[in-house]
Amino acid sequence: MNSRKTVVTTLGGMIAASVLAAAPAAPTQVGFVYVSPVGDAGWTYQHDIGRKEMEKAMGGQVTTKFVENVPEGADAERVVRGLVTGGAKIVFTTSFGYMNPTEKVARAFPDRFFFHATGYKTGPNMGIYNARFYEGRFLNGVIAGKMTKSNIAGYVAAFPIPEVMQGINAFTQGMRSVNPKAEVRVIWVNSWFDPGKEREAALTLISQGADMITHHTDSTAIVQAAEEKHKENKNVYAFSYHSDMSKYGPTAQLTGTTHHWGAFYTRTVKEVLAGTWKGTNVWGGFKEGMIQLAPLNKAIPADVKALVQKEEKAMAAGKFHPFAGPVVAQDGKIKVPKGKTMTDAELGAMDYYVQGVASTLPKK
Amino acid sequence: MQPSLLSSILFATIVAGTPLIIAAVGELVTEKSGVLNLGTEGIMSMGAVAAFAVTVHTGNPLLGILAGMAAGMVMGLIFAVAALTFMANQVASGLALSIFGVGLSAFIGKPYESVALPSVAAWNVPGLHRIPVLGHAFFEHQGLVYFSWALLGGVAWFLYRSRLGLVLRAVGEAPVAAHSVGYNVVRIRYMAVLFGGGMAGIGGAFLSVFYTPLWVEGMVAGRGWISLALVVFATWRPARVMVGAYLFGGCMITQMFVQGSGMHLNVPSQFLSALPYAATIIVLVLISHNKNTIRLNSPASLGQPFSPEA
Numbered sequence: 001m002n003s004r005k006t007v008v009t010t011l012g013g014m015i016a017a018s019v020l021a022a023a024p025a026a027p028t029q030v031g032f033v034y035v036s037p038v039g040d041a042g043w044t045y046q047h048d049i050g051r052k053e054m055e056k057a058m059g060g061q062v063t064t065k066f067v068e069n070v071p072e073g074a075d076a077e078r079v080v081r082g083l084v085t086g087g088a089k090i091v092f093t094t095s096f097g098y099m100n101p102t103e104k105v106a107r108a109f110p111d112r113f114f115f116h117a118t119g120y121k122t123g124p125n126m127g128i129y130n131a132r133f134y135e136g137r138f139l140n141g142v143i144a145g146k147m148t149k150s151n152i153a154g155y156v157a158a159f160p161i162p163e164v165m166q167g168i169n170a171f172t173q174g175m176r177s178v179n180p181k182a183e184v185r186v187i188w189v190n191s192w193f194d195p196g197k198e199r200e201a202a203l204t205l206i207s208q209g210a211d212m213i214t215h216h217t218d219s220t221a222i223v224q225a226a227e228e229k230h231k232e233n234k235n236v237y238a239f240s241y242h243s244d245m246s247k248y249g250p251t252a253q254l255t256g257t258t259h260h261w262g263a264f265y266t267r268t269v270k271e272v273l274a275g276t277w278k279g280t281n282v283w284g285g286f287k288e289g290m291i292q293l294a295p296l297n298k299a300i301p302a303d304v305k306a307l308v309q310k311e312e313k314a315m316a317a318g319k320f321h322p323f324a325g326p327v328v329a330q331d332g333k334i335k336v337p338k339g340k341t342m343t344d345a346e347l348g349a350m351d352y353y354v355q356g357v358a359s360t361l362p363k364k
Numbered sequence: 365m366q367p368s369l370l371s372s373i374l375f376a377t378i379v380a381g382t383p384l385i386i387a388a389v390g391e392l393v394t395e396k397s398g399v400l401n402l403g404t405e406g407i408m409s410m411g412a413v414a415a416f417a418v419t420v421h422t423g424n425p426l427l428g429i430l431a432g433m434a435a436g437m438v439m440g441l442i443f444a445v446a447a448l449t450f451m452a453n454q455v456a457s458g459l460a461l462s463i464f465g466v467g468l469s470a471f472i473g474k475p476y477e478s479v480a481l482p483s484v485a486a487w488n489v490p491g492l493h494r495i496p497v498l499g500h501a502f503f504e505h506q507g508l509v510y511f512s513w514a515l516l517g518g519v520a521w522f523l524y525r526s527r528l529g530l531v532l533r534a535v536g537e538a539p540v541a542a543h544s545v546g547y548n549v550v551r552i553r554y555m556a557v558l559f560g561g562g563m564a565g566i567g568g569a570f571l572s573v574f575y576t577p578l579w580v581e582g583m584v585a586g587r588g589w590i591s592l593a594l595v596v597f598a599t600w601r602p603a604r605v606m607v608g609a610y611l612f613g614g615c616m617i618t619q620m621f622v623q624g625s626g627m628h629l630n631v632p633s634q635f636l637s638a639l640p641y642a643a644t645i646i647v648l649v650l651i652s653h654n655k656n657t658i659r660l661n662s663p664a665s666l667g668q669p670f671s672p673e674a
Binding site: 036037039188190195196219248360 | 583625
């Protein structure tokens with residue numbers, strides 16, 4: 001009895017010792033805070049894909065944790081704090097409203113690292129990141145301009161903030177670059193997520209003549225609405241946003257602007273672990289791979305496809321900018337003269353429609 | 365205004381109002397029996413996910429509606445057991461049911477988030493749908509729209525013309541008196557709560573299977589709360605529930621048409637988005653400004669527990 005016990009203890013000790021010797025340093029914990037449920041498509045879904053890609057690329061060096069559906073505000077601070085006190089060394093917060101809570105926690109924990117998406121406040125241990133979605137929007141607009149029969153495109157928009165304005169204007173610039181007769185109509189639903197309302201807005205735009213629709217809201221409803229119209233033999237096409245939504249509109253979705261965060265997450269985590277991270281403000285587009293076009297639909301003619309691919313390459317190479325002058329506001333004022341390109345600061349403060357948008361911007 | 369534009373606005377208004385009518389009429393019956401069930405948002409979410417799941421597996425939207433109704437009734441039963449048998453606080457139980465339903469539906473719905481359903485075809489009323497303008501607006505809808513009208517008529521008849529409806533109202537007005545003349549108050553309230561739950565479930569089914577054929581967490585997006593408010597503002601009158609629901613839907617749709625048309629408007633879009641709520645409240649307050657009608661229509665025992673032993 002006694003001897004057996006000794007054997008077991010010894011064996012156990014040997015196994016434990018060998019495991020300890022073989023194990024590398026404990027993996028670093030990386031936390032993510034999401035504004036909505038992960039779901040099957042959309043903003044948070046794309047971030048979660050990025051998280052998984054990063055985890056895979058880092059081998060066993062990190063473990064990740066995420067909290068979904070976190071309201072923007074006081075709750076967010078509690079969640080970020082909870083992740084940090086729970087052992088997270090790096091935290092990514094992925095919505096604009098997390099900016100102040102993230103900054104607060106970052107000040108309280110100077111030895112941890114924080115990264116906030118779509119904000120503007122930075123710190124010694126806090127970086128920010130975002131993507132140049134407008135680059136993809138411009139190319140969607142080019143396709144829309146070439147393929148529209150009615151010369152009307154519809155845009156379902158969430159809130160009149162610069163990021164959404166950039167999208168509307170880039171789409172319009174793209175459309176008008178190939179079709180000067182084209183116009184874009186906008187409906188604001190004042191909600192990031194209400195499939196019923198988004199669908200109504202899309203159907204409204206279609207009944208007002210739009211045969212190209214896109215959206216800056218979170219659900220798949222407008223791609224689905226276009227697909228239904230297709231079944232009624234009306235040629236209405238859609239451009240998805242955030243994710244590829246071709247599953248919901250195999251005929252109707254021409255392409256879309258999709259987000260890709262995996263490479264950025266991997267690079268950032270690697271830099272932090274290696275101690276080489278220096279305060280960053282990352283705003284990446286096609287060049288950095290942070291945005292891509294969803295697969296192009298067969299319905300797009302070959303010459304349009306070639307044009308889009310050419311312009312995508314030019315943008316990635318930095319030779320072409322959707323807001324290269326002349327950029328003319330809706331009221332005729334020249335915002336960017338010919339030969340100049342809009343600066344990032346101007347892009348970040350965009351609060352007007354460009355020429356070609358048929359709707360009136362609601363007053364703030 | 366072009367006739368086709370008018371008819372599209374009317375058409376969209378009716379569709380937008382339909383889930384509100386179905387859920388609100390169910391809640392109206394519940395409240396008429398003296399029970400306040402604030403769980404509508406949660407019940408609608410459960411109805412939506414159940415209907416979606418069953419429609420995906422069977423390919424039959426009718427079975428989906430039945431599943432939505434069944435899920436709603438189960439939710440109603442949970443509430444009834446807590447609030448009527450164990451006499452828990454009705455407000456608290458209803459709020460808990462809402463939170464529970466929204467959360468549970470998200471959990472159940474996870475595997476269905478990637479699934480797309482084909483849209484359900486409309487059923488045109490023979491003959492009537494050929495009427496210019498109004499034909500498209502009123503008679504080219506999916507089945508549940510006609511159901512919402514039948515439901516309204518049926519409930520109005522039931523409450524004010526049938527014997528059982530009289531009993532139900534008596535239970536809501538004076539449960540002690542109803543009990544003393546031999547009516548089983550708790551059983552009648554159970555039935556009213558189950559009916560309300562079933563209708564809220566169908567309202568949810570309309571959203572996930574007919575309106576936007578998809579399931580995503582949070583897709584009821586506050587419509588349960590709006591239907592609860594409609595019942596109060598309509599001073600517990602079925603016809604006014606319909607007025608409120610269509611007014612709400614109509615304002616939402618019209619402001620979208622205005623925005624899309626490029627008409628020059630010097631008001632913030634946020635104000636336009638708030639308009640349906642404001643307009644509905646104002647109109648319903650105006651039509652019920654007479655204090656007597658409110659006092660006459662509001663069930664006297666609303667929200668108060670009743671125990672036959674007491």
